[in-house]
Amino acid sequence: MARKQSDYLKELLSSEPDGPATPPAAERVRPTTLLSRESALARVQSGQTRQVTQHLLDPARVRVWPGNARIYAQLNEQNCRELIDSIIAEGGQKVPAVVRRVTDDPAYDYEVVAGTRRHWSVQWLRNHSYPDLRFLAQVANLDDEAAFRLADLENRARQDVSDIERARNYASALTLHYDGKQKRMAERLRVSPGWLSKMLQVANIPDNILAAFSSWHDVQLKPAYNLARALGNTDAAERIAVAATRLAQEQAEARKQGHEGPSASEVMRRLLHAAQNDAASMNEAPIEIRSALGRVAMSVQSVNRQGITIRLHTGAGADTDEYLSGLKDILERLRASGKIF
Incomplete structure (x- = not known):
């Protein structure tokens, strides 16, 4: 994470006090030596640092906040393998997630605001030979808008969160947190209004068009924006949909044969080419x-x-x-x- 983003994350968390309750003492992470504890207390008392308590939680008692861009259902062993191996090698999770308390569901005590992959990986490890592994987290008192900003800040530094996931997350947040006001949203997220406008347009690309790509992660913002604009024309959208259906079939056939399907650049070229062709030629059988x-x-x-x-x-x-x-x-x-x- 870039330095400015890291500073902003710390600022955002430090501006929100922790909730009143704390987990049992056995679940708190303490300094390992008396010297380090005394040194930490001295820094807190002098005002040099702010005390942040980390907790070891049962991941089954922690749900995932739906306001995060990452799609939890798309996480699996393959795309979390590196993190899983890291947790095993280091004897546990080293980077804490950020959670907030839950009061509307007796089945959960907390919900994840930032750290969805860490939660999934710990849960997976508990089901695969590490039943006593705990979920490391720090508790923050955040409203929904602040939680969205914090989650978005972390996701910007993650290459495994696709532009499509983020774009759709932004479109949802625009209504939920900013009353449809793009300028205010851009100011709160500290991004340019033009960039945000492009992201919101990309959010409108429907699933049947995205099915032409082997993965959502292959769809980058700049070419996706051109595709979103082309879809604004009704006739072009129909031709693009026809081409997307053919491409989706090619992708499915390639996966069946164990081969790679058309690349993202090839898919985008063919979809945009379909938008420029006349309807008669697109209706011809390939x-x-x-x-x-x-x-x-x-x-x-x-x-x-x-x-x-x-x-x-x-x-x-x-x-x-x-x-x-x-x-x-x-x-x-x-x-x-x-x-x-």
């Missing part, structure tokens, strides 16, 4: 060549004045002769359609 196994071996990606782009699909089971025959077939079909001479 030119594809299938192998003897019935799998797509070759497909025409684009035909324009610069040339013809043909994709060779791996995992189709086609041999060299099939590819050469397929290429000849494609050229003949393009000539017959009048697209090349």
Whole structure:
């Protein structure tokens, strides 16, 4: 996390007093030596530092605040593996999460404001050979708007939170915390109004279009903003949806075969190309060549004045002769359609 962001995080937390209640003494993390304890107390008494108590909690008694951008349901062993290994190697969680107290649900004592992956990883480890592992957290007294700002600040330093997740989180927060006022929201988050406006437009990209990508994490803000603008045109949106459906099928087929599907840049190029084409050409069936196994071996990606782009699909089971025959077939079909001479 950048220094300014780190300072802002400390400032935000220090401006909110801890709640009145504290967990049992056994759950508090204390200094390991008398000397370190006396030194810490001296600094607190002198006003040099603010005392922050960390707690070791049962993760089953901690829920996840829905106002965070990260989608908890999308966390799994694979995308949390590095953190899981770190917790095991270090003998426990080293960086505390930030939680706030829960009063509206007897099943929980706290909810996570920042530290969703840490909560998931500790919970996973408790279910896999580490039943006594505790969730390290510090308690903050935050209202929803302050909690949103704190969570957003942490997420900006995390590459594993996609721009789509953040954009949708911003769109929700705009209504919940800022009465739809983008300027005020930008001021509170300390971001430029123009950047925030782009994020909010990206939030409008529907799931059926995002399904064209192998992962939401592949969708970056700048090209996504261009796609969101293209979707603002009704006719273009329909053509983009057709192209997205085809791409989603390609992605599904690639996953089935254990291969990588179209890259994010290729997906974006094809979606934006669909937006620029006329409806008649987009409604034409794509030119594809299938192998003897019935799998797509070759497909025409684009035909324009610069040339013809043909994709060779791996995992189709086609041999060299099939590819050469397929290429000849494609050229003949393009000539017959009048697209090349």
